Amino acid sequence: MRQNIKKLLYSSGFYHTVAKQLRLNKIGVLCYHGLTAKDSEAVNHIPNAFLHTPIKEFELQMKFISEAFNVLTLTKLWEHFTRRRELPSNSVLITFDDGYKTIYRLAKPVLEKYNIQPVIFITTENIGKYDLIWPDAVFLYYQDRTIPSKQFPDGYTANPKISSSPSQMDEEAIYDIIRWLKKVKNQKRLEFLNRIMSKPDFISRIPQECLVLNEDEIFQLSSLGFNIGSHTNSHSILSRMSAEEQENEIALSKKILEEITSKPVCSFAYPEGGAHDFNDVTIQLLKKHNYTSAFTTIEGYDGKDENLYKLKRIFVMGNLPIWEFCHRMVFSWPATYIR
Missing domain, CATH: 3.20.20.370 (Glycoside hydrolase/deacetylase)
Incomplete structure (x- = not known):
């Protein structure tokens, strides 16, 4: 109901009128x-x-x-x-x-x-x-079902409440890894990124938006x-x-x-x-x-x-x-x- 009202207000020019009076x-x-x-x-x-x-x-x-x-x-x-x-x-x-x-x-x-x-x-x-920012690369790596034998980053311990296997991860589990990588030394993060980006055809499957x-x-x-x-x-x-x-x-x-x-x-x-x-x-x-x-x-x-x-x-x-x-x-x- 509220959305329909907002649609009507927008189409009537109401928001333009109010904005100019702010x-x-x-x-x-x-x-x-x-x-x-x-x-x-x-x-x-x-x-x-x-x-x-x-x-x-x-x-x-x-x-x-x-x-x-x-x-x-x-x-x-x-x-x-x-x-x-x-x-x-x-x-x-x-x-x-x-x-x-x-x-x-x-x-x-x-x-x-x-x-x-x-x-x-x-x-x-x-x-x-690599033409994409590293958090996006990590997300796409774990979401890509064509990549066999995925691995966790060295030193990362999975939270058993959200993930048990690097091959079976939902978004919450992937973002947990990204948060962890933001805390570690750059060298460790880069080593993992290089490992990801070396996967065959991984780069060719990157969505245009990324x-x-x-x-x-x-x-x-x-x-x-x-x-x-x-x-x-x-x-x-x-x-x-x-x-x-x-x-x-x-x-x-x-x-x-x-x-x-x-x-x-x-x-x-x-x-x-x-x-x-x-x-x-x-x-x-x-x-x-x-x-x-x-x-x-x-x-x-x-x-x-x-x-x-x-x-x-x-x-x-x-x-x-x-x-x-x-x-x-x-x-x-x-x-x-x-x-």
């Missing part, structure tokens, strides 16, 4: 990941399917915010924040995490159409190497004015690392992206992005390496007095129909996060 003095930074040319139900087989927005819905979302909100670039946002100036009412910034290839194939034409310049936070480790941007695509997006930011080198949780390991993640990813784009890389997004996934050492290192802003996944809006290294965002689920997205933009998210 006077929100904080910015909503929307956090996307990947996109898909399919309906959301058709991508349930891929890792974290809820992160991949159907392109039809994405275009409707971008059309709505371009008509009803003030869409800023990161440069404009940074200028307002560093000068402690009030933001334009109803400001929005679009961001993408991880650097999926669908940003180039599917999102780019839509973003150009509506003159939206997003921030794209890229994990650099597998650019031009592929990541290559160097040429990153360069072209940067040339269009899209802001390219770092999401570390290996997508590891920084707070679990030594200062030396954190610095390598922060400095190496910046170096790689600056070599690709020939532009300074000054924006950053913390992997996972929760309050416990980075620490004071992380922020000190970001400043040392000339990052000027860093984004979390802590949900909320950002005002002009915000800590630029703890910027909040609003997570956009991939399966949001347009009427639900509009309702949240106009009612639910402001009511929940702006006090």
Whole structure:
């Protein structure tokens, strides 16, 4: 019943009318990941399917915010924040995490159409190497029924409540392994990743939605004015690392992206992005390496007095129909996060 009402409100133009009457003095930074040319139900087989927005819905979302909100670039946002100036009412910034290839194939034409310049936070480790981020590789490996004699990573002990065999694993069990790999040394994780990627024909079966941007695509997006930011080198949780390991993640990813784009890389997004996934050492290192802003996944809006290294965002689920997205933009998210 509620969904039908929201559909009617959307088709009547009600959400557009209300949005233009809003006077929100904080910015909503929307956090996307990947996109898909399919309906959301058709991508349930891929890792974290809820992160991949159907392109039809994405275009409707971008059309709505371009008509009803003030869409800023990161440069404009940074200028307002560093000068402690009030933001334009109803400001929005679009961001993408991880650097999926669908940003180039599917999102780019839509973003150009509506003159939206997003921030794209890229994990650099597998650019031009394996062409997908390692958590997706682990998920696909255990889900691939054509691979015989699967193994657990060295040192991993299966939780008997969710898994007893590496050949018979549901999503919960797979994500338990991914969480474990995020805690171990990079060398151990890379050894397991290399073992996975060496399986015959594994790479050829990777879904299109899981592929990541290559160097040429990153360069072209940067040339269009899209802001390219770092999401570390290996997508590891920084707070679990030594200062030396954190610095390598922060400095190496910046170096790689600056070599690709020939532009300074000054924006950053913390992997996972929760309050416990980075620490004071992380922020000190970001400043040392000339990052000027860093984004979390802590949900909320950002005002002009915000800590630029703890910027909040609003997570956009991939399966949001347009009427639900509009309702949240106009009612639910402001009511929940702006006090």
